[in-house]
Every structure is written in structure tokens, then in C-alpha cells.
Amino acid sequence: MSLIGLLRKQNRKTLFTTPSHGQKLFIFSKLRNLYKYDISETDAHDPQTALHKAQEKVSNIYGTKYTHFLTNGSTSGIIASVLACTNKGDKVLLWRNAHPSHLNAVKLAGCEPVFYDLPIIKGWGIPDKTTPDLLNLNGIKAVIITSPTYEGIVSDIKAIKAVCKNAYLIVDEAHGALYPFSDKLPQSAINIADFTIQSLHKTAGGLNPTALLHVTCDLDASKSLSMINTTSPSYPILASIEANINYLNSARGRRQLNNLILNLEDLRKINFDFGGDDITKILIKKEGLTGYELSEKLFEEFNIEDEKTNEHSTMLLCGIGTSERNLEKLKRALIKLS
Numbered sequence: 057m058s059l060i061g062l063l064r065k066q067n068r069k070t071l072f073t074t075p076s077h078g079q080k081l082f083i084f085s086k087l088r089n090l091y092k093y094d095i096s097e098t099d100a101h102d103p104q105t106a107l108h109k110a111q112e113k114v115s116n117i118y119g120t121k122y123t124h125f126l127t128n129g130s131t132s133g134i135i136a137s138v139l140a141c142t143n144k145g146d147k148v149l150l151w152r153n154a155h156p157s158h159l160n161a162v163k164l165a166g167c168e169p170v171f172y173d174l175p176i177i178k179g180w181g182i183p184d185k186t187t188p189d190l191l192n193l194n195g196i197k198a199v200i201i202t203s204p205t206y207e208g209i210v211s212d213i214k215a216i217k218a219v220c221k222n223a224y225l226i227v228d229e230a231h232g233a234l235y236p237f238s239d240k241l242p243q244s245a246i247n248i249a250d251f252t253i254q255s256l257h258k259t260a261g262g263l264n265p266t267a268l269l270h271v272t273c274d275l276d277a278s279k280s281l282s283m284i285n286t287t288s289p290s291y292p293i294l295a296s297i298e299a300n301i302n303y304l305n306s307a308r309g310r311r312q313l314n315n316l317i318l319n320l321e322d323l324r325k326i327n328f329d330f331g332g333d334d335i336t337k338i339l340i341k342k343e344g345l346t347g348y349e350l351s352e353k354l355f356e357e358f359n360i361e362d363e364k365t366n367e368h369s370t371m372l373l374c375g376i377g378t379s380e381r382n383l384e385k386l387k388r389a390l391i392k393l394s
């Protein structure tokens with residue numbers, strides 16, 4: 057039975073079990089279905105097998121050795137990956153300004169952090185890609201790369217993997233969960249890196265804080281995941297991951313992603329400065345305006361809020377759910393500003 061099927065097949069037993077809301081709605085009515093489907097391991101028929109099968113099916117879609125469903129974000133996937141491939145005292149190479157989960161993972165594993173820096177892209181004020189020459193891999197047990205960056209700068213993971221002779225390669229692809237589903241997007245690190253972690257909630261339409269950990273090396277991340285995960289998983293959230301990947305992999309999902317990309321290609325025809333390697337992150341700047349001024353104009357004059365801004369540029373994030381209406385609105389605003 058699938059995870060989704062598991063939830064549909066509600067139990068009629070008289071339960072003296074967790075969770076204590078008893079699938080009844082009396083605390084927060086807006087979450088009607090969530091309470092209804094919030095079951096524990098004991099309430100459903102063999103949920104572990106359903107989870108195992110769902111993960112196996114998803115792993116086949118991505119062509120990985122193993123894909124784990126994460127209900128505590130990419131953060132937990134990064135920590136589990138470092139725990140899985142290192143021993144206490146090992147050296148782990150990481151970007152100095154990476155997401156805090158990278159350093160936290162190294163600390164939790166009892167490893168020694170070794171930092172590398174990324175140059176800033178001139179005129180855009182954002183970190184550039186990681187290249188092999190920036191990585192001193194002497195004595196390094198694992199290296200964590202962020203690709204894409206928050207702003208959509210993508211590294212050549214194949215070239216980095218080629219220099220990782222004795223080091224495990226962990227790629228934080230938190231912002232690149234749509235990549236495997238379109239040839240028009242950058243190549244995903246899955247099946248190149250040893251561990252690739254993607255947030256489904258950031259761009260792929262998933263609920264907060266759903267994510268995936270893809271493993272393609274011989275190591276097993278299950279044990280390290282069980283060290284940091286709760287023993288009371290949320291089956292509605294796990295089932296939402298199954299539904300999310302089913303959707304992305306369906307003809308409808310691929311059509312929706314393709315339409316989004318076509319609309320974004322159309323947007324790029326406007327006479328504006330666009331940057332970055334990932335079209336779903338609208339990275340813009342305008343001569344004569346700082347990034348902050350551009351961001352303020354978008355907000356004050358057009359009621360459009362961006363994701364991230366610096367002195368030089370502004371980034372507006374799109375995902376599978378970004379509507380044509382909103383893109384049209386942005387297009388009109390950029391035309392006026394240009």
C-alpha cells in the first residue's frame with residue numbers, strides 16, 4: 057500500500073494510543089484534514105513497509121541507491137550525510153558562509169571544520185560558484201558544496217567530483233529540487249555526488265519542511281538519520297512527499313514546470329539585467345539603482361516582494377507553484393522600471 061493509500065484507509069479501532077487528539081478536530085480547525093490523517097505507527101497497517109516502498113519508488117525515479125524522505129528539512133539531510141561518512145576527528149571541508157547546518161553537522165560529528173571561501177561576483181554582490189581549484193582536499197574526509205547557491209549560481213559538480221578522489225562529496229542542492237524534472241534547468245548533482253540533499257518546500261511545491269536525501273555511494277544514511285529523527289514521524293507529511301514526487305514526475309507536473317520555464321524565458325526578453333545560472337531564480341539589477349532601491353521600488357510601487365537583496369542586485373524566487381498572473385505582474389513592473 058502507498059503512503060497516500062495508508063491515510064485513506066482509516067482505522068475504526070477504539071484507540072488508546074498517540075496522538076492524543078484522536079484524529080478529532082477541536083484545537084485548530086483550519087487544519088481539518090491534517091488532524092484526521094495524523095496517525096501513529098500503531099494505528100495503521102504496516103506503515104514502515106509503505107514508507108519503504110514509497111522511498112524505493114522515488115529512488116527508482118531519481119536512479120539513486122537510496123532516497124530518504126525527510127520531514128525536518130535539508131538541514132537534517134546535511135547532518136545525516138556528514139554523520140554517515142565521517143568519524144570523530146576527520147576533517148570536513150566546507151564553505152565559510154554556508155547555511156548553518158553545514159558547520160553544525162561537522163560539530164555534531166565531532167569533526168574538524170576546514171573552511172574555503174568563495175569569490176563575490178563583481179557587480180552582483182553574490183557568491184560565485186565553487187571550482188576545483190578553490191578546494192584543498194589534502195587529508196579531507198568529506199566536502200560540502202552548496203549548488204545552486206541561494207541566488208542560483210550552479211557549480212560544475214562533475215569537475216568537483218573528479219578531484220574528490222578520497223573525499224566524500226555532499227552537495228547541498230536545497231534550492232535545486234526542480235532540476236531533475238527539466239532539461240532546461242541545470243544538471244542536478246544526484247548521481248554525481250555521494251549525497252545530494254534537496255528541499256521540496258523551497259521550489260518544488262512541498263510542505264514545510266519536506267526534503268529528500270539522495271544517496272548514491274555505498275554508505276547507509278539510515279542509522280545517522282535515526283539518530284537525529286523523531287521516532288514519531290508525521291505520516292501526512294511523509295505522504296505529501298510521495299504525492300509531491302508523483303506530481304513532479306507526472307505529465308501534468310512536467311507540463312506545469314515547462315510552462316513556468318517558458319514564461320520565465322519570455323520575462324528575460326525584457327530590457328533588464330538578468331544574472332545567475334538558474335532561470336527559476338529571477339536575479340536582476342538595474343543601472344542607477346542599488347539592489348535595495350530596486351527592491352523598495354518593486355515593493356512600494358508594485359506590491360511585489362523579493363526573496364533576497366544586496367547592495368547590487370535583487371532576487372525573486374519562483375517555484376512550481378508560481379502563477380502566470382504573478383509573473384505577468386512582475387513583467388509589467390519590470391517593463392515600467394526599464
Ligand SMILES: Cc1ncc(COP(=O)(O)O)c(C=O)c1O
Nearest residue numbers: 128129130131155228230255267
Ligand atoms: C543553501 C541552503 N541549504 C540548506 C538549507 C536548509 O534547508 P531546510 O530549511 O530545508 O532545512 C537552506 C535553508 O534556507 C539553504 O538556504
